Amino acid sequence: MIALLLILIPVIGGLINLFIKNESSAKAFSLIVSLIVLAVALGGIYTSQADLLHFDISWMPDLGSRITLELDGLSKILSLLTAVSMPVILIAVYKDHYPDAGKFFGLMLLCQAGMLGVFLSMDALLFYFFWELALIPAYFICSIWGGEKRIQVTFKFFVYTFVGSLLMLVAIIFVYFHTPDHSFALKSFYNAHLTAAQTQWMFWLFFIALAIKMPVFPFHTWQPDTYEQSPTAFTMVLSGVMVKMGLFGVIRWLLPMFPQAASSNSSIIVTLTVIGMLYASLIAIKQDDMKRLIAYSSIAHVGLMCAALFAKQQAGIEGVFIQMFNHGINIIGLWIVVDVIEKQLGTRKFSELGGLAQKAPTLAILFVVMCLANVALPLTNAFVGEFLMFSGLFNYSPVMAGTAIICIILAAAYTLNMIRKVFYGNTVASTEHAHDSSFNVNAALVVLVILVIVFGFYPQPMIDLTRETVQLFITKIS
């Protein structure tokens, strides 16, 4: 029941929100809806009644598809991320002006519903439905409220992901015909009888779809442009939550379905991701635009998670589970600061910024904390995850791990460089009259900073939450 509510509340709230004309009431309404979703998600995590977490009803008996939703460890942690990030984002942009605000926030909620659906569905066709439906609001939000080149860039993003998901659809139908009971249920998909050659094909069809979403090198070219052009409130959703859909797909569907194919191809994929990490980090150093820098740094981080998954080491996988949450939190924090700077000063370029710490000390402190978390300094939340992932990757291949560690050093370099150029040094013309961030932004950032520090010191609750699922996952794939 909770699983169903998690999807229904944002759907209904979003649809109602589409028709609210008044800007402030649209904002308030969407904030309330997102808070309700958060409460329901928390309820799902702390409830002791197992039957509340499960929802199952017949849907298309002709096809063997059912509406099956379930909250297990993996979906708990990702729906928590989705549920936490939405109110934080809404609070952070609460004072910004959006034309047609009702539609904007309504589409945000619909997108949230789509993502929650992806995380909760235990039926392949339902998963595909939500996978696509999450994309439609994203397409409209980015194309209507985005930057100058929004239409072409968003269309590129849409076509990229659409091609991928259609290939995945072919794989889903193919596997469906080879399931023992002709059903789309997750369990039947795990037990599908495929020959080795078929497994290879299906693995790649699935992987391309997920790789485009994550994105993994060489499928990443849509990502920096889209992050740059989409409205920052939505960039937070895209990079914080939506890219996790790709990782989620690998964990829930790809690896348990085709463990052999994953093993035989893991060297290719890990190499690709490590190349991608290095490539993205090197490009990030040369960036002059805050948004693009963070976009490339995100490619590097997600690449590491992907590599750790395909390395198939227990420590690495534990790390991925918690890092999915932490990466979301950290990157949303960074975007919030970028958004504040862009809205206030009208530029995101380092060359036009400087000395902001003198004018906006609170913002500077909060930003520095988020940045340190982004480079995974010990005692921040990301440290635990990255440490575990690196130890997993090291067991798999020391060479790969060594190469990937270079990226960490590069990450420290470009992140600290960004702090230095934007917040320290002397003030320049554009930052002369800057003022500190407003209360709502500070509140949103403080929430994130608290999460960063709490989970940095005490990651145990998260490890507990996912332990069971991780164990199940590891037995499935080995």
Added chain:
Amino acid sequence: MNAIIFSAGWGIIMMFCSFLVKNQSSYRHIAAVGLLVLLAANIFDTYGVDFFHIDSGKMLAYTRFGFVFNSIAIASTLIYVLLTGRDIERLGRYTAEFFTLVFFVLCGVCLLSAYNNLLMLFLGIEILTIPLYILTGSDKRNLKSNEAALKYFLMGSFSTGLMLMGIALMYGGTGTFLLESSRLQSNLYHGISFLEIVGLLFLLASMCFKVSAAPFHFWTPDVYDGAPSVVTSFMATIVKVAGFIAFLKLCTVRMSVTSTAIDWKLIFSIIIILTLLFGNITAIFQQSVKRMLAYSSISQAGFMLFALFSMNEYASKGLLMYSVAYCLATIGLFAVLVKMKDVTFEGYNGLAKTQPVLAATNAIFLFSLAGIPLTAGFLAKYYMLASIIKTGTYTWVVVAGVLFAAISVYYYFRVIQAMYFKNGEPQMESFGRSFKLGLVVLAAIIIIVGAFPQALFNWLYF
């Protein structure tokens, strides 16, 4: 039998209305009533109430599938008449005759869904296409309309000739016009006649022409573009899908029997790829939405050909789903298109600002054509892909088809981009509140069928 007789009868009634009823605007109401009667008669027939017991001597074979398809065709026509009735009136003085011809076309559709004899196939195709030649040229003063009608007539009669040749050869090869007969069963043991294969190839070519499959599609863009938009709407949807239903029967009965002698799957896979290629690639370069829809109808035909390729139960169900999804979405798009003064992509700029309801419903129709989940179009494409995957061979056709589906997103979404993301003042003809309501209902049907396909398929069984 009900539907065949009622459609012909009401056609004659409409014909007489043209001089008995003086009021122009009442024609479409009479037509709508006629379609309702037709629909009711067909539904009675579906559940075994046949008003006319006429022995057709195995020439017609009624199936539940055929009845359900008839209902879909009639209901789509009803929606078409209700949505675009006013625009049909603007076409000229012969409104009643227009509806007469529509009823005759429906008579052909009902024959095609039930034929069991090659002569009936021929008769159905002729009854279907001859009114269309006239409808295509119904904008008498427009040179393009005249050109389209003449082109269509010449090419169409040529392909009909091919079909007749094919039927004659098949008769020579098997000694019967019947699709299913005991004589044909025994043929299985005596080998397959060479003449029958040649005949089937002729039939294949002419049916490909009727459903505008490559390489017999060249008439389609010119005719669809030249014909008045209201006619194109009818021609590109109900008529085309009826052609597919007839084609499917031919395939499942005759081609599957002769598949040991000739590799139909290979032929169809080539036709599918060619159709998808031509339809999609040329659609990209169009500047007019009407012409884009003409090419898109070719590419959608490519997807419907999947059913003919695989000939299993997924194929027949999928074709039903496709006819619903494709007909309704295209009728909706054309209903808005005929209201537009400028039918280029630029003409749609800013529609979402001035007419949010039209833009939103249009977007849903386009989603359905592109195959986005939660619309009927997705399930239609799903069934088509699944039907080929189920055969276990030629999976590369599916992958190619999927890539073409992704290309099709490009031109469908150009309309969405124009409506939602660009600014402009679209010029439109006037329309009433009921028009908007009709569009909303249409969009709702598409979404309901897309989310709960059981609503449609239950009809096949109960």
Added chain:
Amino acid sequence: MNSFVYLLDTVVTGNSADYVPIGIQIIFAAGFVATVMIATHLLGPKRKTAEKLENFASGIESHGNARQPLAIKYFLVAILFVLFDVEVIFFYPYAVNFKSLGWYGFIEVLLFVCFFLTGFIYIIKKGALKWED
């Protein structure tokens, strides 16, 4: 007489090898036509003068444009005549089978005539046969 017996003797096999003679004949026919056409083209004398290239119309000099509008009335009446003429042909087979078809056949033909008549009423009411406006 012998030749007819020979025809009856042929064995019906129905395989595609039987079509080889037909194929040969088609090739021969097409080849003959092509050869003759090419031969006349090559061998024949060629004299191109302005007069020779003009349209020949019974020795009368052509003048004016052929694509002039002409009254549709005659055409319409002619096509309607053809239509009804062809339909009347259906009575011949009925006349031959008049007795064997019985009353059922009579009713069916009556229906046919009725449809016929509706068409006729329609064209009269529409004024298709009115010669003067």
